[in-house]
Amino acid sequence: MRRLALRPSFAVLVLGTLAANAALAATAPHGGVDMLAVLAALALILVCARVGGALFERFRLPPVLGELGAGIVLGNLGLVGFHGLDAMRSVPTVEAFAQIGVLFLLFQVGLASDIGKLAAVGWSATLVAVLGVITPMLLGFGVSIAFLRGQGPLTHWFVGATLTATSVGITARVLGDLKRTTSVEGRIILGAAVIDDVLGLIVLAVVSGLIAAANAGRAFDATGLALIVAKAIGFLGVAVVAGRWVSRVTFRFAARLPGEGMLVSFGLAFCFLVSFLAGRAGLAPIVGAFAAGLVLEDVHYQALRERDTKKRDLNELLEPLSGFLVPVFFVLMGMSVNLAAFATPGVLGFAALLTLAAVLGKQACAAGVLGGGVDRLAVGLGMIPRGEVGLIFASIGRTLTLNGERVVSDTVYAAVVVMVAVTTLVTPPLLVWRLRRS
Amino acid sequence: MRRLALRPSFAVLVLGTLAANAALAATAPHGGVDMLAVLAALALILVCARVGGALFERFRLPPVLGELGAGIVLGNLGLVGFHGLDAMRSVPTVEAFAQIGVLFLLFQVGLASDIGKLAAVGWSATLVAVLGVITPMLLGFGVSIAFLRGQGPLTHWFVGATLTATSVGITARVLGDLKRTTSVEGRIILGAAVIDDVLGLIVLAVVSGLIAAANAGRAFDATGLALIVAKAIGFLGVAVVAGRWVSRVTFRFAARLPGEGMLVSFGLAFCFLVSFLAGRAGLAPIVGAFAAGLVLEDVHYQALRERDTKKRDLNELLEPLSGFLVPVFFVLMGMSVNLAAFATPGVLGFAALLTLAAVLGKQACAAGVLGGGVDRLAVGLGMIPRGEVGLIFASIGRTLTLNGERVVSDTVYAAVVVMVAVTTLVTPPLLVWRLRRS
Numbered sequence: 001m002r003r004l005a006l007r008p009s010f011a012v013l014v015l016g017t018l019a020a021n022a023a024l025a026a027t028a029p030h031g032g033v034d035m036l037a038v039l040a041a042l043a044l045i046l047v048c049a050r051v052g053g054a055l056f057e058r059f060r061l062p063p064v065l066g067e068l069g070a071g072i073v074l075g076n077l078g079l080v081g082f083h084g085l086d087a088m089r090s091v092p093t094v095e096a097f098a099q100i101g102v103l104f105l106l107f108q109v110g111l112a113s114d115i116g117k118l119a120a121v122g123w124s125a126t127l128v129a130v131l132g133v134i135t136p137m138l139l140g141f142g143v144s145i146a147f148l149r150g151q152g153p154l155t156h157w158f159v160g161a162t163l164t165a166t167s168v169g170i171t172a173r174v175l176g177d178l179k180r181t182t183s184v185e186g187r188i189i190l191g192a193a194v195i196d197d198v199l200g201l202i203v204l205a206v207v208s209g210l211i212a213a214a215n216a217g218r219a220f221d222a223t224g225l226a227l228i229v230a231k232a233i234g235f236l237g238v239a240v241v242a243g244r245w246v247s248r249v250t251f252r253f254a255a256r257l258p259g260e261g262m263l264v265s266f267g268l269a270f271c272f273l274v275s276f277l278a279g280r281a282g283l284a285p286i287v288g289a290f291a292a293g294l295v296l297e298d299v300h301y302q303a304l305r306e307r308d309t310k311k312r313d314l315n316e317l318l319e320p321l322s323g324f325l326v327p328v329f330f331v332l333m334g335m336s337v338n339l340a341a342f343a344t345p346g347v348l349g350f351a352a353l354l355t356l357a358a359v360l361g362k363q364a365c366a367a368g369v370l371g372g373g374v375d376r377l378a379v380g381l382g383m384i385p386r387g388e389v390g391l392i393f394a395s396i397g398r399t400l401t402l403n404g405e406r407v408v409s410d411t412v413y414a415a416v417v418v419m420v421a422v423t424t425l426v427t428p429p430l431l432v433w434r435l436r437r438s
Numbered sequence: 439m440r441r442l443a444l445r446p447s448f449a450v451l452v453l454g455t456l457a458a459n460a461a462l463a464a465t466a467p468h469g470g471v472d473m474l475a476v477l478a479a480l481a482l483i484l485v486c487a488r489v490g491g492a493l494f495e496r497f498r499l500p501p502v503l504g505e506l507g508a509g510i511v512l513g514n515l516g517l518v519g520f521h522g523l524d525a526m527r528s529v530p531t532v533e534a535f536a537q538i539g540v541l542f543l544l545f546q547v548g549l550a551s552d553i554g555k556l557a558a559v560g561w562s563a564t565l566v567a568v569l570g571v572i573t574p575m576l577l578g579f580g581v582s583i584a585f586l587r588g589q590g591p592l593t594h595w596f597v598g599a600t601l602t603a604t605s606v607g608i609t610a611r612v613l614g615d616l617k618r619t620t621s622v623e624g625r626i627i628l629g630a631a632v633i634d635d636v637l638g639l640i641v642l643a644v645v646s647g648l649i650a651a652a653n654a655g656r657a658f659d660a661t662g663l664a665l666i667v668a669k670a671i672g673f674l675g676v677a678v679v680a681g682r683w684v685s686r687v688t689f690r691f692a693a694r695l696p697g698e699g700m701l702v703s704f705g706l707a708f709c710f711l712v713s714f715l716a717g718r719a720g721l722a723p724i725v726g727a728f729a730a731g732l733v734l735e736d737v738h739y740q741a742l743r744e745r746d747t748k749k750r751d752l753n754e755l756l757e758p759l760s761g762f763l764v765p766v767f768f769v770l771m772g773m774s775v776n777l778a779a780f781a782t783p784g785v786l787g788f789a790a791l792l793t794l795a796a797v798l799g800k801q802a803c804a805a806g807v808l809g810g811g812v813d814r815l816a817v818g819l820g821m822i823p824r825g826e827v828g829l830i831f832a833s834i835g836r837t838l839t840l841n842g843e844r845v846v847s848d849t850v851y852a853a854v855v856v857m858v859a860v861t862t863l864v865t866p867p868l869l870v871w872r873l874r875r876s
Contacts, residue, residue: 033530033531033533033534033537035534035537035717035723036714036717036718036723038534038538039541039710039711039713039714039717039723040710040711040714042706042707042710043706043707043708043710043711043714044707046703046704046706046707046710047703047704047707049703050692050695050697050699050700050703050704051695053697054695054696054697054700057695057696057697058696063697092471092530092531093471093530093531093534095471096471096473096476096531096534099471099473100476103477254488257488257489257492257495258492258495258496259488259491259492259495259501260761261488261757261761261765262488262492264758264761264762265484265485265487265488265761265762265765266484266485266488268480268481268484268762269480269481269482269484269485270481272477272478272480272481272484273477273478273481275477276474276477276478276481279473279474279477280474285473285474285477310754316748317758317761318758319699319758320702320755320756320757320758320759321758321759321762323698323699323702323703323755324702324703324706324759327699327703
């Protein structure tokens with residue numbers, strides 16, 4: 001019925017009678033989802049992703065850039081007067097497919113990672129994460145002071161907080177495209193990204209808690225904060241320590257079940273479960289997907305693999321799944337870049353400086369790398385992308401008020417959107433340039 | 439935030455402060471989808487599907503039965519007082535995943551089918567479809583006359599119409615489990631299911647059109663009907679004739695693009711596109727997925743396959759995808775069986791007779807099989823399942839009124855739900871029994 005409302009000309013042409021009407025309703029949403037819209041969007045996104053990726057591949061650039069580019073084009077056709085795809089920007093099911101896609105990507109990165117080798121760069125990763133949270137926050141605080149006159153320090157801290165957390169999806173994809181996921185630099189970036197998600201969560205909790213306390217005229221609730229921190233760190237500890245055991249037991253159980261397809265189903269169920277638990281602990285689900293891949297080892301499912309006629313491992317089985325869904329994620333990420341936002345008056349200067357703070361701030365990460373033989377600049381560049389976490393922080397800020405004013409105004413929000421877009425877009429070329437040199 | 443409202447005890451425990459509040463919001467729905475609910479539901483469904491399937495496999499029964507059984511258990515835990523999973527019954531994203539899963543299933547069936555061999559049973563399939571639409575409709579009309587006193591003939595015809603269309607998902611899966619997809623019986627059933635979807639659409643259009651005309655006191659609009667029929671038949675003609683050409687051109691184009699993953703993406707995009715067009719033509723999207731698989735031939739993508747390091751064909755690449763999503767479809771189908779509906783007073787007798795009409799009506803299909811050496815009973819049994827199409831017809835009937843009364847009352851709707859459930863559940867064991875004998 002919704003399609004009917006959207007396409008009156010089509011409707012008038014075909015649907016003279018209620019009979020036709022009823023027949024069309026036969027194709028209407030099942031369970032609230034307009035499947036035809038989903039199918040059309042997926043078909044278009046898949047083709048555009050591959051064509052865009054291939055164009056960039058031809059110039060020896062990573063396909064992810066082409067997928068982002070395809071998304072930017074699809075998402076901004078409205079600027080040249082074509083609005084036929086506007087509805088596609090917000091099909092929740094396609095969003096969900098994209099989210100599952102990025103989980104698969106991080107799950108595969110985790111599978112390719114070795115927990116021992118990751119631990120070997122643990123101190124570097126921790127230092128990189130800490131520096132990469134503190135420096136952008138201080139710089140963001142400074143930019144906010146310069147631009148948002150008349151606001152209190154808590155607002156400035158909140159703006160700084162939106163710059164803290166790296167979104168590792170883009171970097172993981174570039175590392176994968178260049179087959180550098182397991183390099184020292186790759187491991188430091190991945191470890192640091194997990195840690196800085198925890199730190200970002202703590203920063204957000206502290207700043208929002210202080211704002212709430214100031215608003216209510218009461219003291220800051222340290223117990224609540226301690227609980228949040230305990231949950232996040234507890235999740236990581238439990239995931240790494242108990243996760244291996246759970247994985248071993250799960251696949252031993254699965255190996256005793258007759259039938260085909262056990263490896264895919266149990267592998268994915270394990271990934272989804274750990275991602276869910278990460279989300280419940282307040283972390284980004286992709287942190288859970290990475291942890292799931294990290295603790296799941298080939299030996300756990302050896303028996304299941306032997307049973308497969310083609311002796312495929314989990315990574316090989318995941319390949320078509322991520323080949324389907326990962327490009328959907330990056331095209332959607334491109335589509336969410338609203339080019340018009342760059343032109344909003346008053347926003348651009350603030351956005352430019354905020355972005356600069358975000359990019360330069362993460363270059364402090366280079367100082368956190370311990371030992372020699374590591375490309376420090378590559379680590380700093382790999383930490384640049386800010387993704388949904390920054391947007392989520394900003395949207396929380398919109399719900400908070402301080403002295404009757406919203407902590408995150410429309411201007412600040414638009415600037416954060418620009419910052420997220422630019423940091424996402426500049427990272428792949430910079431990182432490719434740097435890693436190809438070394 | 440929604441989770442907060444649902445779990446007050448959890449909320450009170452952890453969230454003393456707004457700080458905690460804000461931190462949890464960081465895990466809140468992206469773009470309107472509650473991803474954590476999706477992840478939890480998928481993990482649970484995947485494990486239950488495989489455990490259920492394995493249980494049945496152990497008794498040499500097809501896994502699909504176990505997946506349906508697992509769904510029935512999950513969906514009816516409320517009957518034993520456990521309501522923790524009730525929210526899972528209607529996660530639209532999971533629904534959508536299931537719908538994509540059944541598309542993959544029919545796409546694979548189409549890929550395994552040969553259009554020439556399907557055409558070879560064309561006359562049988564057509565006769566089977568025609569008999570399988572007329573007989574259940576007449577029987578349903580009779581049952582309706584016996585039970586729904588005081589209603590006009592149009593209502594009785596509408597009840598009959600809900601029994602017409604076979605939902606081929608279950609049968610396709612059983613045939614696949616038993617490696618009989620390409621047998622003569624398999625081909626007749628698949629061909630007939632495509633044709634009876636078209637016939638069902640026409641029947642629905644005619645009956646609803648007559649009801650609308652009677653209500654408005656005007657003549658039946660034959661032009662509208664002709665358009666519907668033309669669209670549906672036009673789609674099938676275009677799909678089969680032009681589809682092969684489009685498929686060849688598409689993959690020739692894809693083969694010229696550099697990069698990995700082209701085969702999966704273009705194969706799926708083609709499947710989604712044809713499914714979308716089927717939906718737009720008023721047919722079930724699975725008819726489109728089957729048609730897409732039918733016209734897509736291995737030779738079209740030979741160049742892409744050669745490029746793959748493991749020389750995988752589309753079917754092999756689709757396997758992990760359908761291994762992930764197809765069980766989700768059957769578990770959800772099981773979950774939609776509301777056991778309590780069987781106990782509604784007044785419904786049970788009507789439902790039992792309606793179901794009998796549905797099952798026996800399709801046995802007339804046996805008479806439509808031309809030539810010898812074919813297991814006619816197996817064809818009749820394979821045509822039994824009614825799925826969403828029946829439910830969609832019934833829900834359209836609820837929106838139509840005749841002399842101020844709804845054409846499909848609550849009683850009729852509940853009976854149709856029971857009929858769909860029973861026909862879905864009885865088919866696999868009957869078909870397995872029959873095919874194993876022959």
